[in-house]
Amino acid sequence: MLFLLLPLLTALFPGGDSDVGFEEPVSFHLVQTSSFHNHSWVHVGSAWFGDLQTHRWNSSSNTIIYLYPWSRGNFSNKELIVSSFSPLIHHSSSPDIFDLQVTAGCELHSGKSWVGSVHVAIQGHDFLSFQNETWSPSPKGGRKAQNACRLLNLKEAYKHRVYMLLSDTCPRFTLGLLDAGKALLQRQVKPEAWLSSGPSPGPGRLLLVCHVSGFYPKPVWVMWMRGEQEQLGTQRGDILPNADGTWYLRATLDVSAGEAAGLACRVKHSSLGGQDLILHWAPHSALGWILLVVIVALALLAGLGFWFRKWIEPREILPLS
Template sequence: MRAPLLLLLLIVGLSGVFSGHSLHFYETTVSVPGHGLPKYSEVGYVDGIEITRYSSDVGQVVPVAPWMKKVEDPEYWESQTHRCKVNEAISRHEVKVLMNRFNQTTGFRYYQFMCGCELRDDGSIRVYDQLGYDMKDFLALDPERGVYYPLTDQAQATTQQWNSPEEQAGKRWKNYLETECIDWLKKYIEYGKEELERRVRPEVKVSEQNVNGVTKLHCQVYGFYPRDVDVKWQKNGIDVPSYEAKHVFPNSDGTYQIRVTMEVPAEDREGHSCHVDHASLDQTLTVKFESQSSSNTLWIVIGVVLAGVITIAAVLFIVWKRSGKRHILYFWNG
């Protein structure tokens, strides 16, 4: 099953750089089965690692992460399956409500819901709750006030209903995310402690690219774990804004990668460096950028020096052959 575009954007874009752990659930409901998707699916992630999965086709929660397969408590799996079945019924109802509201009697419709919490090393927490419809952002929770706000004009009616005194859905979800979600996150951290607390150092490569007269400097950071990382460009010790959004992507081996790009005038490339902070590093990792022309000049200098050394060696060898070893010794001694 391939995740729709909005879901992928939520996965890679919501968590900023922070030190701690996170738990997120992503739900996808479709109006009719198709495109390789069941009518309802739910996936759980801890620190970006998929831990559990549920689909209407299977009808039960199954473990994905190896360390989750060690959880043998049948009551846990039964309770999680019950929770997903309740969520499935609610989501399928919401799809029908929205289709009626938008006069959509047929067609393939996406309803996507994301919620989650983060527990930071300093003890603070952060919670999320966002909904998308038909591949577009729809509404989101304001975690400070405990109310929903619309992300499109079409979401006004739903927002008013969910914020009404009768429902107060925002306050209920805020409370759930700040309490039960955090409690479950702590349990998952304990389950996967060995995996979640491992540290893998990042590899860093800097390069340049010239496109239509514009010079871009790329800092590619890859092969690191855990996911959270801070990557930035500096010029002579001063931070420089990046050109592209910073998205962290997973690798097949469980590590992560990120590329941070900035644009510079062609004549202003020198003096830039990429700086990486990560939990696996004792101090900031700094990689200086060297333009291709500078590299070429360096190799030319090295080549000239090597050519000179080879020439001197050849001359000495010829002298040695013609005059004997004694004269060579006199030569070196002046």
């Protein structure tokens, strides 16, 4: 079932070496979805360095698309012998609808050791996984997963090759990516932040919204505060991508209208150098609205006075008959 996984891994883990130093978490993963609908297969594949997509698979030509000039890592063309990004399974007796999801890759744990793994899901449910040179069935996979793992674990040479790709070649290729793309991957972009109010949660209540956008890298801390006291009712949304590769997040707080004064949104991010962004909530007061109305009224009166003078002055100099 999964014997075509090896060409997939080989395609993006071609070899090479690097001695790049780093402190941040590092990971590289391949993601492939294969769907059988209407008597035909559709395969979608991609590769990710952390949260950044670096490769895409062109299913029509069986070729890998490198999304950045440095996506090949720091290897020469001679070293980078890329095989086709092959689909994972072929079955002439597949059911009418069949979905297979596979994630394979490696990541650095606690800055000390690399861990490689493969996870396979069928119809959206965990089926089996590979780690430490062993295929293991998921508890939800049932007898089919157990039988598949039993057959796969009999193939010692295949298991060892997959293990070496995940535990040795994948980390070296990932370090090569980090080295080749460090100008982009290690950049720091400061966030911009602003406040607004959302739809009222109910009578006498306010929904305070703190928008944080344009930051990179992705990790960020946003919290509504009263002085130094964190407001535990803060609700943070998903961190969403902007078109330029930076990120956006919003944090909301549901409070009574009388408790909004004194609240502030606090933003921590690595690009700020320890200088947090703090935005204080300052709603428009009744006095402010009164002053605005008075200013508008005075402006209208001044305009009317100017128009009246322009209209009446020519008539004052007409000779008496």
